[in-house]
Amino acid sequence: MSAERPTNVLIVGVGGQGVIMVSKVLAALAQRQGLQVKQSEVHGMAKRGGSVFSHVRFGPEVWSPVIPRGEADILVALEWAEGLRWLDALKRDGGTFIADTQQIVPPIAFRDRRPGGRSAYAPQAPAAILEMVGTGYALDATRIAAGLGNTRFANSVLLGALSTALPFAAEAWLAVLRQFVPPATVEPNLQAFRAGRDWVESGARPAEPAARPADAAPVATHAHRVEINASWCKGCNICVRMCPERCLRLDDNGIAALVRDGACTGCHLCEWLCPDFAIRVHDEAAPSPAR
Template sequence: MTKSILLVGVGGQGTILASKLLTTGLMEAGYDVKMSEIHGMSQRGGSVSSQVRYGSEVYSPVIEIGGADILVSFEKMEALRWLEYLKPGGKIIYNNYRMDSMPILTGKAEYKEEEIEKELERLNGSLLNAAEKALELGNAKVMNIILLGALVKSMNLEDINWEKIIKDNVKEKFVDINIKAFNEGMKLVSNEALA
């Protein structure tokens, strides 16, 4: 059975790195994995999405509308932007983080934070304070790895050697902080949330 994971965020948040680590781990675990990326203005402020599909045999890297088992949003508003891709009963993990995209910065769109939060609560999304946790660890940039840890726990993929994946794919001086971040992300997901 193929599982579909949609990771979304704003350029500069490390969405693609998290997807690449996820893909590498799934491949090493023996899954057939397909990944596709869509970069808006991904350098800064544009929408970025990455689609990862895995199973015994995966034919397409593309998640159709209504096909994602889980939506992981690195930024709150992006969760709503990509909502149509979530399957009925699918899970939403969203980061309690606001990063204004280009349309908001240029005044072409409005960031309705309260409405966004109400809608995500209504959809039973799992709210994570990954940004706060990253700052506690001393590096705001590991927010993406915290979210990856939460995703791994949510999808019951803990049996893969994620420490090795991180060691093999992250610059040596950042390995320890990334492993800490990953483990913190796993702790943020309660077992009740997986039911």
């Protein structure tokens, strides 16, 4: 049996980002060096904004199409939180982590809509993660790409960064990349590749924490209480239909009632929309209990 183990590169991101394009470039490059290559991906749900991953393995002999857990030599993340999700795939010693600090925040991250609610998106700063993993590069590839004309070139920036961690010549990379990008965008993609390569070779520095959408939690200034005046309610159902958190129901007597108190965010919509002024949302002095 060959003592030489295959090189394992795991490429991850979000549906539509181009994970498959990146892995195809790498697979084609390795194949041209005369190596055996296997590239495995699972799509299906991926297109609908889900996680996408692609395993690329190459070497003198490759068996499993998937990388055994904890044996990825390199983890390339096209999106920051996806990088974190797959961190366990990376070798504990000697693994290289390359991630775009770009954040694609899924709708589910914004589930806590109560006053003071926080985004559920990965809270740790890139610098803290890099400190943990050893060899790691967190670069704002998307911003670098934007500087070259289009955020879609971010893939090529990351390929450039990836190229520094593998023994293939830069010219070989460029030759393959040329064939995998649309003819009209060859030049900017090659530039993007060089920019990514330069970013690493010019001495990697931990990226400053990227600007995060709605990062700081808002301060909850008050609690709220819903008061329903049953004798004024005529059961028109408007408040029930319009409540964003669906906390209201008509009770057995056809009167509006608060059934999910904990879900109420105090947005006042029911109060404003009630044609009979039967609902009041009181803002009370005490802040909401801390979560």
